[in-house]
Amino acid sequence: MGTHATVRKSGMVFPQNLSERSWEQIGANLRELVNSSAWWLADWLIYGEATYGWRRYKEAVERTGLDYQTLRNYAWVARRFEHDRRRDSLSFAHHAEVTRLSPPEQDYWLRTAEQQKWSRNELRRAVRAGLAAQSDRDELPDSTGDGGQDATAEAASPAGEQGGSKITTLTIELSAGQLEYCTKAAAAHGLPVDKWVARMLASAARQSA
Known part of the structure; x- marks a missing residue:
């Protein structure tokens, strides 16, 4: 199995000899991935809506199987923060807390x-x-x-x-x-x-x- 975790669609398998440092780094990477994915999906939605139009964009969301309302919420937050105002050290959820201000x-x-x-x-x-x-x-x-x-x-x-x-x-x-x-x-x-x-x-x- 080696010294690296194996990522699968339905989970993650860890080797018995994985070091604690490696385990901590995996957690940090997952945190960054989860946080970034919200921004990525939001920007993807905004681009699709602006480029392909509302109807075609909605069809694309349905075909990808992604939750429509969740993506709309993501986009609502992203539209209120230009890229240079987004803080990498804070989560997407932090930004969502102040969107109405x-x-x-x-x-x-x-x-x-x-x-x-x-x-x-x-x-x-x-x-x-x-x-x-x-x-x-x-x-x-x-x-x-x-x-x-x-x-x-x-x-x-x-x-x-x-x-x-x-x-x-x-x-x-x-x-x-x-x-x-x-x-x-x-x-x-x-x-x-x-x-x-x-x-x-x-x-x-x-x-x-």
Whole structure:
């Protein structure tokens, strides 16, 4: 049988003397193959639709036996990422998580996921937390007096978290760079930025008490 795994249509057969290093490399190669195949199929679909027309393309999908809706989903993601914006270090699923965002937001979250080495699920939680925080900020009245040029974050005081206590609102003016830093830090903890700020302030108050 030799020292290499044998690939068959219905599975993979491994020799008894396969080294652990070789086994790990096979897994890494399979991961890359699975991730790349989604992009390949998506680009194949887009090319066929643009070159041969919708009806002929649909017939081609039926003849190949590939799942039509799955390919359509793949193409929907691929159309939102030009080749130079796709990140090889992240999976197709990572990109799918941010397809509904604007291109700058997509690039920000993918760059952060790449730097933080987030899994797809970690990216999903961070994006949801970030969107929730953005929604909360959008509902706040503008307190800057200059059309909202400066970013703001609001946090409830620690006392406001106690039952029956009055909640005090603290407004903090941040530069764009500071807000980006706070948003990134909050996302890493799976929190909206306002809740993360409140937690940091409470922690600092306890330490200085």
